[in-house]
Amino acid sequence: MEVIECADRPRAVVMLAHGLNQRASALRPLAEALRSRGASVVLVAFRGHRIGDEVDAVSLEDWRQVTWDHWREDWREGAITGGALAASLGVPLYFVGFSLGALVHVHELVAGEPLSRSFDAQVLLAPAIRVHARSRLVRIFRFLGPRFLVPSLAPVPVRSHRGTSVAAYEALFRYEAALAGVERPERLHLPTLVLMDARDELVSVDGLRAWIAIHDLGAHWRLESVEKDRATAGYGPRHYITDEVGMGPQPFHDLVERVAAALDLGQRA
Secondary structure: OEEEOOOOOOOEEEEEEOOOOEOHHHHHHHHHHHHOOOEEEEEEOOOOOOOOOOOOHHHHHHHHOOOHHHHHHHHHHHHHHHHHHHHHHOOOEEEEEEOHHHHHHHHHHHHOOOOOOOOOEEEEEOOOOOEOHHHHHHHHHHHHOOOOEEEOOOOOOOEOOOEEEHHHHHHHHHHHHHOOOOOOHHHHOOOEEEEEOOOOOOEOHHHHHHHHHHOOOOOOEEEEEOOOOOOOOOOOOOOOOOOHHHHOHHHHHHHHHHHHHHOOOOOOO
């Protein structure tokens, strides 16, 4: 976990969480964009993921034996840190999460122990709450054991490891299954902006839209589309919408503006 302080007095604290097999540092451009608009950022690093660019044998070993409980602990540590910072400054606490990060966050809001400081609003980027059926085909590798690394489709510039462990996939799918039917959807009644590409390779936009409707979240959640510029994007998968290289300069600028507006942050300093 890393706390990126705002240079001036912050207008808000934002907890920021990365995706599956994505380095936490891949979200630094987004963190800096939010910081320049008046937010202090708590950047969460989930167990097993590299934080920076250097190969880390410890994180790889963690990656081979990670469980969903590890990620629950990581999320809670970030939420408590962000909540304490927001309370001390007297400013709102927001959340921005991508894919796995958004999935863990939503699960913890509905199933975790209540926090002393609740979130005021959230932005979920391609949240892996409902994934395409084909995304579960990786489960055929379960017979090879939890330590086996499935070759990763994550783009090289942002990925944490060359493969995603069976253990990590099992943890992700356990979260997704746990959210199939939410017992206390009222815990999700906070202003929420969901941004994703309608042709996302991992997350099902139709499945997510149905999930929002089933849990009667329409009054609080907005699902909107984004699209990368295929001519200027540096890597291909539509799922990755967290940086300028992956989206293209203008689409990433537009995404940052939409995130900032949803969180009532100011213009770039």
